[in-house]
Amino acid sequence: MKELATITPEDKESLAQFLGSKRIPFQTRSQTDPSGLELIEFLVADDDWENACNEVEQWMALAQEQAEKKERNRCPTCSSPHVEAAAVNEAETLTMVDVVYTCKDCGRIFTTNRRGQSIGGRHW
């Protein structure tokens, strides 16, 4: 088995359904990162891994798109809608895809991890 992705529990159902629809068998394992955040690790067979990675990229892109639409990003400090996507930060493996935003009004830098929580003890 190889690690495919590590996601938050709230996304677990969505990814599980997605992999099911692609007929990719998987296992899940929960883990807690050093900051106490609960994460779900998805594992797939070595033979399926490459294919599954490609599929998961699609899923992540979709999830990200939906999250962005839902949020219409606003600055968490001054509520300004004038924010600019500064960078996409892809962690080592296919874990979280974070988009980093900069507020044009107050200069605050923040990420949208779906609902804007901080992930993995990173502070913005």
Ligand SMILES: [Zn+2]
């Ligand atoms: Zn601001």
